[in-house]
Amino acid sequence: MILKKGLCLGVCIPFLVLSGCAQNKKDARHINDQTVQDSVKFNSLINAKSPYLQQHADNPVDWYEWGDEALQRAKKENKPLLISIGYAACHWCHVMEHESFMDSTVAKIMNENFVAIKIDREERPDIDQVYMNAAHLLTGSGGWPLNAFALPDGKPFYAGTYFPKTQWKQLLKQISNVYKNDYEKVAAQAESLTWGIRAQEVVTVPGHTNPDFTKEAYNKLFAGWSSMIDYNKGGYAKAPKFPLPVGWEFLLQYHYLTKDKKALEAVSTTLDEMAKGGIYDQIGGGFARYSTDAKWFAPHFEKMLYDNGQLVSLYAHAYKVTKEEKYAEVIRETLDFIKRDMTNADGGFYSSLNADSEGEEGKFYVWTKKEIEKVQDSKTADLITAFFQVKESGNWEGDKNILYRNESEEAFAGKNNLSVKEWKKILLGAKARLLEERGKRIRPSTDDKILTGWNALMLKGYVDAYLALGDEKYLNTAIKNARFLEKNMIRKNGRLWRNYKDGEAGIDAFLDDYALLADAYIVLYQATFDVHWLNLARKITEYAVENFKDEQSGMFYYTSDIAENLVARKMELTDNVIPASNSVMAHVLYRLGEYFYDRDYIQISKTMLSHVTEDIPKGGPYYANWGMLMGLMSYQPYEVAIMGSDAKIKNVDLQKEYLPTAFFMGGTEENLPLLENKGVEGETMIYVCRDKVCRLPVTGTEKALNQIQR
Numbered sequence: 001m002i003l004k005k006g007l008c009l010g011v012c013i014p015f016l017v018l019s020g021c022a023q024n025k026k027d028a029r030h031i032n033d034q035t036v037q038d039s040v041k042f043n044s045l046i047n048a049k050s051p052y053l054q055q056h057a058d059n060p061v062d063w064y065e066w067g068d069e070a071l072q073r074a075k076k077e078n079k080p081l082l083i084s085i086g087y088a089a090c091h092w093c094h095v096m097e098h099e100s101f102m103d104s105t106v107a108k109i110m111n112e113n114f115v116a117i118k119i120d121r122e123e124r125p126d127i128d129q130v131y132m133n134a135a136h137l138l139t140g141s142g143g144w145p146l147n148a149f150a151l152p153d154g155k156p157f158y159a160g161t162y163f164p165k166t167q168w169k170q171l172l173k174q175i176s177n178v179y180k181n182d183y184e185k186v187a188a189q190a191e192s193l194t195w196g197i198r199a200q201e202v203v204t205v206p207g208h209t210n211p212d213f214t215k216e217a218y219n220k221l222f223a224g225w226s227s228m229i230d231y232n233k234g235g236y237a238k239a240p241k242f243p244l245p246v247g248w249e250f251l252l253q254y255h256y257l258t259k260d261k262k263a264l265e266a267v268s269t270t271l272d273e274m275a276k277g278g279i280y281d282q283i284g285g286g287f288a289r290y291s292t293d294a295k296w297f298a299p300h301f302e303k304m305l306y307d308n309g310q311l312v313s314l315y316a317h318a319y320k321v322t323k324e325e326k327y328a329e330v331i332r333e334t335l336d337f338i339k340r341d342m343t344n345a346d347g348g349f350y351s352s353l354n355a356d357s358e359g360e361e362g363k364f365y366v367w368t369k370k371e372i373e374k375v376q377d378s379k380t381a382d383l384i385t386a387f388f389q390v391k392e393s394g395n396w397e398g399d400k401n402i403l404y405r406n407e408s409e410e411a412f413a414g415k416n417n418l419s420v421k422e423w424k425k426i427l428l429g430a431k432a433r434l435l436e437e438r439g440k441r442i443r444p445s446t447d448d449k450i451l452t453g454w455n456a457l458m459l460k461g462y463v464d465a466y467l468a469l470g471d472e473k474y475l476n477t478a479i480k481n482a483r484f485l486e487k488n489m490i491r492k493n494g495r496l497w498r499n500y501k502d503g504e505a506g507i508d509a510f511l512d513d514y515a516l517l518a519d520a521y522i523v524l525y526q527a528t529f530d531v532h533w534l535n536l537a538r539k540i541t542e543y544a545v546e547n548f549k550d551e552q553s554g555m556f557y558y559t560s561d562i563a564e565n566l567v568a569r570k571m572e573l574t575d576n577v578i579p580a581s582n583s584v585m586a587h588v589l590y591r592l593g594e595y596f597y598d599r600d601y602i603q604i605s606k607t608m609l610s611h612v613t614e615d616i617p618k619g620g621p622y623y624a625n626w627g628m629l630m631g632l633m634s635y636q637p638y639e640v641a642i643m644g645s646d647a648k649i650k651n652v653d654l655q656k657e658y659l660p661t662a663f664f665m666g667g668t669e670e671n672l673p674l675l676e677n678k679g680v681e682g683e684t685m686i687y688v689c690r691d692k693v694c695r696l697p698v699t700g701t702e703k704a705l706n707q708i709q710r
Helices: 028-032 034-039 068-077 091-101 104-113 125-139 165-181 183-199 215-219 245-258 261-276 305-322 325-341 369-374 378-387 409-415 420-438 452-469 472-489 511-528 531-548 581-596 599-610 616-635 647-654 701-709
Strands: 081-086 115-120 146-150 156-160 497-501 504-508 638-643 662-667 685-690
Touching: 068 081, 068 115, 081 125, 091 104, 091 165, 104 165, 125 146, 125 156, 125 183, 156 183, 165 183, 215 616, 245 261, 245 305, 245 616, 261 305, 261 325, 305 325, 305 452, 325 452, 325 472, 369 378, 369 420, 378 420, 409 420, 452 472, 452 497, 452 511, 472 497, 472 511, 511 531, 511 581, 511 647, 511 662, 531 581, 581 599, 581 616, 581 662, 599 616, 638 647, 638 701, 647 662, 647 701, 685 701
Parallel strands: 081 115, 638 662
Antiparallel strands: 081 146, 146 156, 497 504, 638 685
């Protein structure tokens, strides 16, 4: 929760702006119930595909989806746009809906004076980017719900986040009055603000055509942001705490290349403490979006697909480095959760789970001591309540408990005179009973739209889990999802859809969809040696290069050149809860360039990286994916070609190790440039190469591993 004062228009009135996220008082699925439809008057959102928009279909506000109908009406009636943006797992979005948008007196003011538009930011991040930039410029903060006011042409003149009802009504009246009586002032502010938005996160200058990335520069990167890290509880030294997986991925790579023990300590502490904390679902697996405190204790209880996909990859990579079984347990439990709650029959992955159920945040996940004792024998109940820090009076709100741990399973077993094996058996049974009991509760609603980019992150997570743990079912799930996306989200020319819902794809994809899906397909190729996935990654990337790339700077716009013309066309440069689409695309281009001997792709990637080299040392985790690319380029990757009938077996054996600077390729066909003339009849040979120069081939994976690590 963030407290800020809003920008004053006309008469200055201080407004509370609270930024937060979590979720929902009603389930969108209920709207399709005929009994409900017969008794409630719905606005036009009843026809929306988005579950979040459908949740607002029974509001007395005359909401529109973004589109020509709303914009034309605003121009015709000369009314300002009121653009309200949120998502299905956003708690404060639904608080504001309950307080204001369901109130007929508030709705009357909105309907009479504005053309109101509701937007699901997960469907339309391009629109969200524009108006979030406006909020940051005006208030210095942002979050959801995001409420922006704009001229009929879409140029914003005011934006904020959550407003309590009384202050929201005051703001509506104030803005309406200023718009009607001092329009020139509003128009001037809109022009100034739009200019500022257009200037943010857009690179206009050409990049270096021959940049040089050195090991020395890379080796200094960690020193610039080590002080941000909480070495006691993990994460970054502030609250709220977000996992930000890409930062820890960078530190794993950094440790691998530099042998810096402090970097690995930062990762291990973070992963250990998150897995013990309330941010991790101790009973059902999976991670919440973030912790409201600095100890990973109290989560915002929504579960997002993109977090869990990236965290599975991160724990898989950490497992390869440490061989710690506790990381394997987190992977298995999280993927059990994804399979149980977030996967459709065709292999697509849903977007999120609500934080709220029955009108309360976290109700589905928290326990009283008596509820736990009810489903366990007395001895087990005593052990479980002690292990998960459960108190009679509660450790959270009221008598409710968030389950978390203060110590490892091994330490707890020893303290209670149990062997680790005995305690694990007791714990497994107790958790199964609690999960079954929890399943009887009213569960949080699911945002069941399927987003291309987010599915790609989960697809990659499954592949990484397979490579780390060797479980074939994870690879099978990954392939099923890859085929689902190919069938439903990719058009013949490589153009992508972003969203899939109720059997239909819609909304043109954005750069993150192209970059993340191409990246996932490359990883899938490396695991299977099925060149189809690599060719598909190239096809998707070719479309992105043709339609998203800015020729002057060499960077990529977030929207394509045939996309809807918003008031600003943005570039996504900084890594955040999801790596920036430009940083992912730069990785993709570099890898494809290496696989296909495409020097143009490699040059584009280097030019992109050159734009941010000065930002990486001071940007910390917000340039971590760029930092990983610098590591690849400065240390120069290995190309590992494995040819022969046992290629897949030896490939998986090699990739049980953490080898972040190795590109794997091979099979039984010489279908890539580096594979030409590598086949030897009756043998499976491993070639370790650098810059297309190969060492003497070997047949054993240990010898190949020694060549890479040497």
